[in-house]
Amino acid sequence: MSAIQSQSRAYEAQIIKRVCEGEREAFYELVRPYERMVYATAISIVKNPADAEEVAQEAVLKAFSKLSTFRGESKFSTWLVQITYNEAKMKLRKTHANLYESIDDSQQAEDGEFWPKDYADWRPIPSELLEENEIRQAVQDAISSLSANYREVLILRDVQRLSIKETTTILGISEGSVKTRLHRARLLLRDSLAPGIDGCWIKGQPYRKVRPW
Amino acid sequence: MPTIEISCVEVWREISNYLDQDISVQLRERMEKHFGACAHCTAVLDGTRNVVGLVGDGTLFQMPQGFNKRLYDKIRELPPNVPRE
Numbered sequence: 437m438s439a440i441q442s443q444s445r446a447y448e449a450q451i452i453k454r455v456c457e458g459e460r461e462a463f464y465e466l467v468r469p470y471e472r473m474v475y476a477t478a479i480s481i482v483k484n485p486a487d488a489e490e491v492a493q494e495a496v497l498k499a500f501s502k503l504s505t506f507r508g509e510s511k512f513s514t515w516l517v518q519i520t521y522n523e524a525k526m527k528l529r530k531t532h533a534n535l536y537e538s539i540d541d542s543q544q545a546e547d548g549e550f551w552p553k554d555y556a557d558w559r560p561i562p563s564e565l566l567e568e569n570e571i572r573q574a575v576q577d578a579i580s581s582l583s584a585n586y587r588e589v590l591i592l593r594d595v596q597r598l599s600i601k602e603t604t605t606i607l608g609i610s611e612g613s614v615k616t617r618l619h620r621a622r623l624l625l626r627d628s629l630a631p632g633i634d635g636c637w638i639k640g641q642p643y644r645k646v647r648p649w
Numbered sequence: 650m651p652t653i654e655i656s657c658v659e660v661w662r663e664i665s666n667y668l669d670q671d672i673s674v675q676l677r678e679r680m681e682k683h684f685g686a687c688a689h690c691t692a693v694l695d696g697t698r699n700v701v702g703l704v705g706d707g708t709l710f711q712m713p714q715g716f717n718k719r720l721y722d723k724i725r726e727l728p729p730n731v732p733r734e
Contacts, residue, residue, distance in 0.1 A: 460729045476710040493723050503731045594704045619665035626696040
C-alpha cells in the first residue's frame, strides 16, 4: 500500500469512527467520493437510470446501517461497491429481469477461442469524443448489450478501475475468471464499436478497414 | 493468417493481458514483433486499447441531475446513530 493510499485509509477510518459515534452528517463526506462509482455499478446491472438511483440510495443506506460491521479488511469503496452489487442483483431478482440475462449468458460461452468479427483499423480516439452524447450513448449501449458476466467485470475493472483482487472479492469469482471475462468483454465491445458512428469515429474522415486475409 | 513469431490466435488470446501488462517480458517481445508485421492484430490491439480508454474515461456514466441532493436528503433522514450489530 502506498503512503497516499494508507493516508486515505486512515482518513476514512477517522470519518467512520465519527459516524459511529453519532455524527451522522459525516457519513455523506465518507460516501461522496464514491457516488459515481455506486451509480455506475448499479446502472451496469439494472440498466435503467431510475432503478439505478433507487439501488444506489438503498446501497448507501444499507452501508450506514452496517457500518459498525465494517472492519477495514478491504477498502471502504470496495465494501460499498459490493453492497451496491448485491442490492442491484436483488432488485433484478425482484423485477425478474434476470430471466433475460440468463438466456443471454448461455449464448456467450467463456471457453473457446475468440475470433474478432471485424478488423477495423481505429485511429486514436480522443476522449473529448465522449462529450458528444451520441458517442457516449453508443458506448453505454454496447456495454448494456454484453451479458451480465462480462458487463460486471468490465464495469469493475475498466470503468471503476478496481484491481483484480477487489473484483474477485466483489463478484466472488476466481482471478482466472476475472481475466477471462474481462478479455472477452473488451473484445466483444471492440467488435460492436469498431464500425463507429456512421462508419467512422471521426467525422469527415473516411472509414478505413483492414479487411480480411 | 500469418504466423509471425506467434500466431494471430495466440495474440488475440493475450491482448487483454498485454494491455494490462500482465504477461512475461518474453511474450511481450514476441507479441510486439508480431504487431510490427501484422496489420490485422495491430487493428485489434488499437481497437481494444481504444475501448479500454473510452469506458475508463470517468465521464461515461453521468449521474442523473439532482442525484447528489436526493442522496444527501436520504442520508439526513437516517437515525443519528449507526445501529450496533
